[in-house]
Amino acid sequence: xxxxxxxxxxxxxxxxxxxxxxxxxxxxxxxxxxxxxxxxxxxxxxxxxxxxxxxxxxxxxxxxxxxxxxxxxxxxxxxxxxxxxxxxxxxxxxxxxxxxxxxxxxxxxxxxxxxxxxxxxxxxxxxxxxxxxxxxxxxxxxxxxxxxxxxxxxxxxxxxxxxxxxxxxxxxxxxxxxxxxxxxxxxxxxxxxxxxxxxxxxxxxxxxxxxxxxxxxxxxxxxxxxxxxxxxxxxxxxxxxxxxxxxxxxxxxxxxxxxxxxxxxxxxxxxxxxxxxxxxxxxxxxxxxxxxxxxxxxxxxxxxxxxxxxxxxxxxxxxxxxxxxxxxxxxxxxxxxxxxxxxxxxxxxxxxxxxxxxxxxxxxxxxxxxxxxxxxxxxxxxxxxxxxxxxxxxxxxxxxxxxxxxxxxxxxxxxxxxxxxxxxxxxxxxxxxxxxxxxxxxxxxxxxxxxxxxxxxxxxxxxxxxxxxxxxxxxxxxxxxxxxxx
Amino acid sequence: xxxxxxxxxxxxxxxxxxxxxxxxxxxxxxxxxxxxxxxxxxxxxxxxxxxxxxxxxxxxxxxxxxxxxxxxxxxxxxxxxxxxxxxxxxxxxxxxxxxxxxxxxxxxxxxxxxxxxxxxxxxxxxxxxxxxxxxxxxxxxxxxxxxxxxxxxxxxxxxxxxxxxxxxxxxxxxxxxxxxxxxxxxxxxxxxxxxxxxxxxxxxxxxxxxxxxxxxxxxxxxxxxxxxxxxxxxxxxxxxxxxxxxxxxxxxxxxxxxxxxxxxxxxxxxxxxxxxxxxxxxxxxxxxxxxxxxxxxxxxxxxxxxxxxxxxxxxxxxxxxxxxxxxxxxxxxxxxxxxxxxxxxxxxxxxxxxxxxxxxxxxxxxxxxxxxxxxxxxxxxxxxxxxxxxxxxxxxxxxxxxxxxxxxxxxxxxxxxxxxxxxxxxxxxxxxxxxxxxxxxxxxxxxxxxxxxxxxxxxxxxxxxxxxxxxxxxxxxxxxxxxxxxxxxxxxxxxxxx
Numbered sequence: 001x002x003x004x005x006x007x008x009x010x011x012x013x014x015x016x017x018x019x020x021x022x023x024x025x026x027x028x029x030x031x032x033x034x035x036x037x038x039x040x041x042x043x044x045x046x047x048x049x050x051x052x053x054x055x056x057x058x059x060x061x062x063x064x065x066x067x068x069x070x071x072x073x074x075x076x077x078x079x080x081x082x083x084x085x086x087x088x089x090x091x092x093x094x095x096x097x098x099x100x101x102x103x104x105x106x107x108x109x110x111x112x113x114x115x116x117x118x119x120x121x122x123x124x125x126x127x128x129x130x131x132x133x134x135x136x137x138x139x140x141x142x143x144x145x146x147x148x149x150x151x152x153x154x155x156x157x158x159x160x161x162x163x164x165x166x167x168x169x170x171x172x173x174x175x176x177x178x179x180x181x182x183x184x185x186x187x188x189x190x191x192x193x194x195x196x197x198x199x200x201x202x203x204x205x206x207x208x209x210x211x212x213x214x215x216x217x218x219x220x221x222x223x224x225x226x227x228x229x230x231x232x233x234x235x236x237x238x239x240x241x242x243x244x245x246x247x248x249x250x251x252x253x254x255x256x257x258x259x260x261x262x263x264x265x266x267x268x269x270x271x272x273x274x275x276x277x278x279x280x281x282x283x284x285x286x287x288x289x290x291x292x293x294x295x296x297x298x299x300x301x302x303x304x305x306x307x308x309x310x311x312x313x314x315x316x317x318x319x320x321x322x323x324x325x326x327x328x329x330x331x332x333x334x335x336x337x338x339x340x341x342x343x344x345x346x347x348x349x350x351x352x353x354x355x356x357x358x359x360x361x362x363x364x365x366x367x368x369x370x371x372x373x374x375x376x377x378x379x380x381x382x383x384x385x386x387x388x389x390x391x392x393x394x395x396x397x398x399x400x401x402x403x404x405x406x407x408x409x410x411x412x413x414x415x416x417x418x419x420x421x422x423x424x425x426x427x428x429x430x431x432x433x434x435x436x437x438x439x440x441x442x443x444x445x446x447x448x449x450x451x452x453x454x455x456x457x458x459x460x461x462x463x464x465x466x467x468x469x470x471x472x473x474x475x476x477x478x479x480x481x482x483x484x485x486x
Numbered sequence: 487x488x489x490x491x492x493x494x495x496x497x498x499x500x501x502x503x504x505x506x507x508x509x510x511x512x513x514x515x516x517x518x519x520x521x522x523x524x525x526x527x528x529x530x531x532x533x534x535x536x537x538x539x540x541x542x543x544x545x546x547x548x549x550x551x552x553x554x555x556x557x558x559x560x561x562x563x564x565x566x567x568x569x570x571x572x573x574x575x576x577x578x579x580x581x582x583x584x585x586x587x588x589x590x591x592x593x594x595x596x597x598x599x600x601x602x603x604x605x606x607x608x609x610x611x612x613x614x615x616x617x618x619x620x621x622x623x624x625x626x627x628x629x630x631x632x633x634x635x636x637x638x639x640x641x642x643x644x645x646x647x648x649x650x651x652x653x654x655x656x657x658x659x660x661x662x663x664x665x666x667x668x669x670x671x672x673x674x675x676x677x678x679x680x681x682x683x684x685x686x687x688x689x690x691x692x693x694x695x696x697x698x699x700x701x702x703x704x705x706x707x708x709x710x711x712x713x714x715x716x717x718x719x720x721x722x723x724x725x726x727x728x729x730x731x732x733x734x735x736x737x738x739x740x741x742x743x744x745x746x747x748x749x750x751x752x753x754x755x756x757x758x759x760x761x762x763x764x765x766x767x768x769x770x771x772x773x774x775x776x777x778x779x780x781x782x783x784x785x786x787x788x789x790x791x792x793x794x795x796x797x798x799x800x801x802x803x804x805x806x807x808x809x810x811x812x813x814x815x816x817x818x819x820x821x822x823x824x825x826x827x828x829x830x831x832x833x834x835x836x837x838x839x840x841x842x843x844x845x846x847x848x849x850x851x852x853x854x855x856x857x858x859x860x861x862x863x864x865x866x867x868x869x870x871x872x873x874x875x876x877x878x879x880x881x882x883x884x885x886x887x888x889x890x891x892x893x894x895x896x897x898x899x900x901x902x903x904x905x906x907x908x909x910x911x912x913x914x915x916x917x918x919x920x921x922x923x924x925x926x927x928x929x930x931x932x933x934x935x936x937x938x939x940x941x942x943x944x945x946x947x948x949x950x951x952x953x954x955x956x957x958x959x960x961x962x963x964x965x966x967x968x969x970x971x972x973x974x975x976x977x978x979x980x981x982x983x984x
Contacts, residue, residue: 077543078543079542079543085542085543087542092542095542097536097541097542097543098536098541099536099541099543099544101543196545197543197544197545198543198544199543200542200543201542201543201782203781204781204782205781231547232545232547233545233547234545234546234547234548234782234783234784235545235781235782235783235784312778313778313781315577315776316575316577316587316776316778319577319579319585319586319587320540320542320584320585320586322579322581322586324581325584326542338579338581338645339579342579362776365577365776365777365778366774366776367774367776370776370778374778
C-alpha cells in the first residue's frame, strides 16, 4: 500500500471494494511470514466475515469509516472476542476472550479489518520478542536480529509491509523501542488517553496502548480512532480528543519552538551513535527549531524505579493465572492440594523472564522491603514527573535517542537481563511520568534503522506528531524500507 | 457450652479484651466493580461477568452508590471522613478470589475514628470503616460413599466455588479493643445491626452471611495495661454464638494461663456443637498480603461540603429518637424501644399523635394491639390498611366514650385488614356506645321491671346483684351500653324507686 491511510480509506469507499488493501496485505503475509514469524494468529475466515460486514456498511454509505478497508494487526495482548489472545504465553495458549478490547471496538467502527495478531514478549515483558512462548520474530531489516519488544510483532508487520498500521502496548518502551529497531513511527499516548479495557495487564499504572505506522499522519489518524474516555476504564481521561488528530496535515507548524536535549545523553551513547544523534539535532535546527541541552535529573534512577514498580504490579496482575482457570495442568488432577496445583501450573506455563519479574515484584512488595523498594520507587516517580513537567514548561518537547543502539542480534542479550533492561533507559521515563512520547526513524547505522524519541506535555500528542510531521516532510529517513517491503 | 469453668477464686483476677471486625454486605443493585446484580440465593455462578470473574484485560469501574452508602454508615457511626483515600490490593492466593487479590482499603480507609454507644455512658470506639469487594463462596465437600457431604476445612475431597458473591460491596467495620465482656460484644453487634438496618443499607442477615463477625480476644491480669496475646475467633453465625464463643474463649485462655501455658496467636473457629473454639491456623503460617495502591482505580476525594451533604440527608438514628420520644412524649423505655424497632414505626407513631391522639395511648396500642395483629395476620404495619388518621379517629372515639375500649379492638382489626375510617367501621359493626342517659334510661327501666327479685337483693345490700343487672343490660344492648354510665344510672333508678 503505497499511500497514506486517509487516501487509502477514501479509495476503498470510492471503489466500494472492501478488500482493496486487505487482499495484498494477506498476500504479503503469506509471502514472508514463514521467515519472519510476526503473527501468532491470522484467522482468514474471520477476515472474510469482516469484509462482508464492511461491504454492507459501504453500500449503506451512511458512515464516515475513516479506516475503511485498512488492514490492521493487534498485539496479542489486546482482546478480540472469539480470537485467541495468548499474550505470547503458554498460560493463555488456549484463552479466547468473550469480549472485545475497547480499542478494537473503535477500530472496527472506523472500518478497519483485523488480519492478524502480533507476536510479543510473554505478557509484554521483554525488549526483543525473544520471550514469546511461540517462537522468535525476526527483524525485517536483518533476520539475524531482533525486532525489539515487547511489541516486536506489531513493529515488524508495519516494517515488512504486511499492514500500514498496527497497535502495540507500551509499559516501558514496548512500542517505541521496536518502532526504532524496525524503522517505523510509534507513539505511546499520555496515560489515560486510550482505554486499557481489554488490554491484558502487565503493569496497570504504566501500560498504554498506542499505534505504530509509517509516518506521523497515519499514526495520528489511528490514534484519533482509538483515543477517548471509556467508562469501562476508570483511569481513562475525559480530556477531549483534539480535532487536529483526524487531519494532522492541517495542524499549524510548530517551527521555531524550543526542544530540549538532556545532557546525560552524551554519557550514555557510544561515539558513533552520538555523532548520529547530533546529526538529527542539526536537522531539527535546520528546520528552524531551537535545540538546547538541559539538565534533566533522575534518568538513571528512573530505570531502577521502573524495574521495581513494573514487576510489583505485574506480580499482582499475573496472580490470577493460578492453574484453576487458565493454562494446562501438567499433572492432570493428581495434586495433593490447591497450592501444589498452582505451583506446578505456574512453574511450567510461565517463561523465565515472567517468573523472574513475578519474583522481583513479590519481593519488593513484601513486608519489611516495601518502604525500601516500592515506596522509594514511587518517590522517584514523583520527583521525575516534577522534573519533566518543569522542563516542559520551557520546551515544546524533549528529544533523545529512542534506544542506546540499533537492533541487536538474536540471542545476544537473552542471558544478560540487566543489559536487556538498560536498552529501556530512554523510554521508561514516559511511562513513569505518564507523558506522551513517540519514536520516529532518524536514519541508519550500519544498515540498521535508528530512532529518536520526542516526549511532550500531558495530552500534547498533536504537538509531538506535528513535530514528527515537519521532520518527516524535510527528511527521508521514514521512507527507507527493508528489502522484504514491496 | 464448655462445662469446665476457671477456678472461681481466680475469676476476678483476669480481664478480657475484645475487639470486633464486622463485615456488612451493602444492599446495592449491582456489584462494586461491575454491573452484575447483587442478589442472594441465585443458582451458583449465574450472577457473574468477565469483570467480577477477573478475566484477563478486564478492569473495575467503581459503583458510586456503594461509596454513598459507605459514607452514610460512616457518618451515622460518628466517623471522620478521609479527605483523600484510595483503594489497595490485598494479595493472596485462594481460589474464591478470582484475581488472587482483593481490592480493599489499607492505610487510608475512607472512614476512621467513630463510635457506638451500647448504653448511656458505655461507648465503644470504631477504629475504621473501609469498603472492599466480597470474595466468592467456597463449599468444601467430602465423599461419603458416592455422596458428597459438607466437610470441615482441610478434610475435603472437593471444593465448589460460587462466584455470585465475588465483587459484592462489603463494609469492614473494625472496633477498638474496648469491650470487656462477651455480653458487650453481643450488644455491640446488636446495636451496629440496628443502625445499619435503620439506614437501609444492608439486610444484615447473619444466617445468609450479609453480616459476618470475627472477634479478637485476649485476657490479661486485672490492672495490667499491656494487652495479652490475642486469638481471632471465626465461624460465629448468630448473635448468640458471638457471645458464647467469646465467653468460651475467655475461659479457655484463663485455663491455659493458670496452668502455666501461654496463648498462641492463632485463628480459632467456633464449633457450635462442642461449644468450644478449635484451632484453625496459627499466625506463623500467616499471610503477607503485600498491599499496594490499586492502580486501576482513581483515588477518592471528599470535600467537607460533600461530607456535610451526607450529614444533612442522614435520618434521625434510633438512639436519638428514643431520647426525644422519652422527653417530648413522656414514654417509658419499653415504649420507645418498640417504636424504634424500625423507622416506619416512629413515622406512624408521630403521624397518629399529630391527629391529636394521646402519645402514651398511641404507643400502647402500637406495642400491644397492632404488634399482636401484625404477628397473627403476618402483615407488617406498613403493609396493613390501617392509617395514622383512622387510628387517631378511633382513639378519639374511645376517649370520648363513644366506643368502648374492648370494641375498639374489633374496630382496629377491621381497619388493619380492610381499611376505611374508624367512625363508619364502628357504625357498621354497631359498636357505638349508648352513652346518653336519655337513650339508656328506658332500657334500664325495662330491665328493672323485668327483674324485681334481683333489684330486691341489691336493696338488701348484696352489691353483686348490680353486676347481674349490668350484664342483662349489656346482653340487651349487645354490648353497646356504656358500662360505667349504666352502673350509675341503675343505682340512681333503684334509689329513686325506694
